[in-house]
Amino acid sequence: MKSRIAYILPSIVIVALVAAYALVPSRFDGGLHAERTIPVDSTKKGAQIDLKEDTYDFRDIEQGTKAEHNFIIGNSGTDTLVIMGTHPSCGCTAAVIEGNSRIAPGRTVQLRVTFDANNKPEGPIIKSVTITSNSKDRSDAQVRIQGRVVKSKLAHKVTMHLDGLFQGDCASCHVTKGKGELGARLYEADCAICHGTKADAKPGAELASEAMMKHTPKQWKSIIENGIPNTGMPAFHTKNKGPLGDEEIASLVEYMGAFKKEAERNNMLKSLSPSSSSGANSGTATMSHDIIPAHGGAQATPASKK
Numbered sequence: 001m002k003s004r005i006a007y008i009l010p011s012i013v014i015v016a017l018v019a020a021y022a023l024v025p026s027r028f029d030g031g032l033h034a035e036r037t038i039p040v041d042s043t044k045k046g047a048q049i050d051l052k053e054d055t056y057d058f059r060d061i062e063q064g065t066k067a068e069h070n071f072i073i074g075n076s077g078t079d080t081l082v083i084m085g086t087h088p089s090c091g092c093t094a095a096v097i098e099g100n101s102r103i104a105p106g107r108t109v110q111l112r113v114t115f116d117a118n119n120k121p122e123g124p125i126i127k128s129v130t131i132t133s134n135s136k137d138r139s140d141a142q143v144r145i146q147g148r149v150v151k152s153k154l155a156h157k158v159t160m161h162l163d164g165l166f167q168g169d170c171a172s173c174h175v176t177k178g179k180g181e182l183g184a185r186l187y188e189a190d191c192a193i194c195h196g197t198k199a200d201a202k203p204g205a206e207l208a209s210e211a212m213m214k215h216t217p218k219q220w221k222s223i224i225e226n227g228i229p230n231t232g233m234p235a236f237h238t239k240n241k242g243p244l245g246d247e248e249i250a251s252l253v254e255y256m257g258a259f260k261k262e263a264e265r266n267n268m269l270k271s272l273s274p275s276s277s278s279g280a281n282s283g284t285a286t287m288s289h290d291i292i293p294a295h296g297g298a299q300a301t302p303a304s305k306k
Contacts, residue, residue: 036072036074036107036108037106037107037108038050038074038075038076038106038107038108039076039106040075040076040077040078040105040106041076041077042078044076044077044078044136044137045077045078045079045136046077046078046079046134046135046136047075047077047078047079047080047081047082047103047105047133047134047135047136048075048076048077048081048135048136048137049073049074049075049076049081049131049133049135049137049138049141050073050074050075050076051071051072051073051074051141051143052071052072052074053071053072053143054071054141054142054143054144055143055144055145055146056069056071056113056143056144056145056146057145057146057147058115058145058146058147059147059148060147060148060150061115061117061125061147061148061149061150062117062149062150062151062152063117063118063119063120063122063149063150063151063152064117064118064119064152064173065117065118065152066114066115066116066117066118067114067115067117067145067147068112068113068114068115069112069113069145070098070110070111070112070113071110071111071113071143072108072109072110072111073097073103073108073109073110073111073131074103074106074107074108075103075104075105075106075107075108076105076106077105077135077136078105079105080102080103080104080105081102081103081105081133081134081135082101082102082103082133082134083097083101083102083103083109083131083132083133084101084132084133084134085131085132086111086129086130086131086132087129087130087131087132088113088127088128088129089127089128089129089130090127092115092116092117092120092127093113093114093115093116093127093129093145094113094114094116095111095112095113095114095129096111096112096114097109097110097111097112098110098111098112111129111131111143113129113143113145115127115145115147117149118173119173119193120149121149122148122149122150122151123148123149124146124147124148124149125145125146125147125148125149126144126145126146127144127145127146128142128143128144128145129142129143129144129145130142131143166234166241166242166243173193174190174193174234174243175243177189177190177193178190178243178244178248179243181248182247182248182251183251183252183254183255184255186248186251186252186255187207187252187255187256190236190243190244191204191207191252194232195207195212203232204232204233207256207259208259208263212256213260213263217253217256217257220252220253220256220257221249221250221253224236224237224244224249224252224253225237225239225240225242225249226240227240236249237249
């Protein structure tokens with residue numbers, strides 16, 4: 001008899017401990033997959049979306065990083081709340097429901113909102129996410145994130161042409177995004193990160209500028225391959241420890257050449273029709289990467305890597 005009790009007693013203790021643990025609120029109840037309860041208003045028939053907060057301020061967001069916040073979405077109604085979609089205001093913001101998109105009365109889920117500050121200029125940001133649901137009162141509820149993009153503590157200086165630019169942490173911006181790309185897409189990945197407008201805090205001249213357009217294809221090729229000494233323009237050719245080979249550099253030169261021809265054409269049309277405000281458009285500022293053929297003759301639409 002005593003031997004049986006000795007075997008059964010540990011099992012009873014374990015069951016009791018598990019039951020007690022289940023009844024005690026977890027210290028991590030704010031975790032990623034935590035499910036909380038909220039009061040149900042029985043006077044409000046149907047599903048009712050309930051947001052614990054609808055605005056979050058990240059304050060400072062460092063360039064090249066991702067800022068993330070979890071919003072709590074609850075159902076204070078009497079019927080199941082169905083989240084049919086989340087719609088960020090722009091491509092740099094993502095929103096994902098963590099858990100079941102069908103929320104029972106009194107239950108909650110988390111909406112994970114992420115802002116990508118990669119290649120973003122310094123300054124304030126305000127982004128929103130519209131939550132579409134079957135909520136009786138608010139079928140299109142909205143949450144908002146805000147903050148200020150600040151310069152990265154790891155931002156490179158004018159010595160970026162030195163060895164190391166295409167290695168380590170720097171490679172994630174200056175190498176990885178351009179792998180496998182040619183022409184316009186390669187320019188967007190490897191060149192547009194530095195070449196752009198001063199308003200976007202880009203250190204290099206934008207493609208449509210006179211400083212860029214004055215060069216010949218041969219000069220472009222030499223600059224891309226070997227860089228410009230004592231400046232922020234690095235050497236991109238593999239022979240100089242860069243990430244690009246002959247084919248990739250040739251595709252950039254071809255793309256830039258086509259861009260220049262289109263700019264010259266627009267300027268010519270403008271001179272022929274000075275009073276026209278449409279059709280010919282005005283100067284190189286109207287140039288679009290979308291219409292320029294990439295290396296090999298295929299049409300290329302620039303896009304950031306997913």
